[in-house]
Amino acid sequence: MQRISCKIASVTPFCDTVFKVILTPEQPVQFKAGQYLTVVMDDEDKRPFSIASTPLDASQIELHIGASVAESYAMQVIERLQANDSIEVELAFGDAVLRQESDRPRLLVAGGTGFSYINAIMETLIAQGDTTTTFLYWGCRDRAAMYLADKVQQWASTLPHLTFVPVFDQAVEGERQGTVIDAVCSDFVGLGEYDIYIAGRFEMAGAAREAFRQHGVNEAHLYGDAYAFMK
Template sequence: MQRIRCNIASVTPFCDTVFKVILTPSQPVTFAAGQYLTVVMSDEDKRPFSIASSPVNGEQLELHIGAAVAESYAMQVIEAMQSRDSIEVELPFGDAYLRQDLPRPRLLIAGGTGFSYINSIMETLIAAGDTTTTFLYWGCRDQASMYQADKLARWAEHYPHLTVVPVFDEAVAGQRQGTVIDAVCSDFISLGDYDVYIAGRFEMAGAAREAFREKGVDERRLFGDAFAYIK
């Protein structure tokens, strides 16, 4: 684990509820796609966020921080970054990083800003020229919350091995509606042959694990950092 000071290069809104943060580390950093860092607010207060960038681009760290409520846990981090030139982070953390040891098809699942975790994995696979069959499901409340919809569309257009499935809580014309977990379970008879990567709220990850067990998922190939905190 490294503790590193980073210059705050930019803090810009993706949309009304999500901010894109770019940090420039003061020294080289090492992490795996899908790992996370903690923002050091104080020695007693360290707040975790997925690293959205790929380790292929080690010169900067990208974060996607959902912050819509004043004085919330996440908004406090955004406000701190907006008022400072630099901040300390600790990294890397997490065991749900990208595995490329077996040639198995992949299922990538994000809820809300859990897309940051999936983005790191996807950018790494793209940089490596990986063409393994991949399904990407992203669940959001509404179209405005799907803050990187344009990127999803570009990926779907340029990479024939990739199937992208947006899922919305609210009705959106021509799009899937419901929970992202229900969408996956509806589309797959069995998950036994897949590497499954998932990021989102803890309750979503817990529900997914229960549902995917019924679909025969190999839990040794089910990756999500939430599982370290829920039993």
């Protein structure tokens, strides 16, 4: 783990509730696809966010921060970033990293801004020309909250090994409605052969593990940083 100072290159909204943050580290950094950093608010207050960018180009670090007035924990970070030219971060954390040496098919599952974790994995796989069969399920409240849907649709249209399944809490014409966990369980009879990467709220990750157990998941191949904090 190292603490570094980063220049705040930009803070721009993806949509009403999600911000794209670009940081420029003042010294070289190393991390793995799927890891996270903490934004240092002070020595006793360090707030974790997935690194959304690939480690293949660590000259900039991208974060996707879901923040609204109601979510003061994240909005305080956005306000700090908007008010300053630089910020200290600590990195890198997490063991739910991309296992690219695996030849198992992949299932990537994101809830909301948990997609930032999946984005880092996908950007790395694409940059390295990986063609392993991959299914990407992304669950969001509504179409506006799926802030990079066009990007993922473009991936799916150009990568024959990738299947993208968007799932919405609210009714969206022509799209799956319900929870992303239910969608996965409906589409797969068994999950034992898959490497599964998952990110979202802790309760979502916990519910997914319980549901996936009923579908034969091999938990040695179920990767999510939330599980390091759960029994």
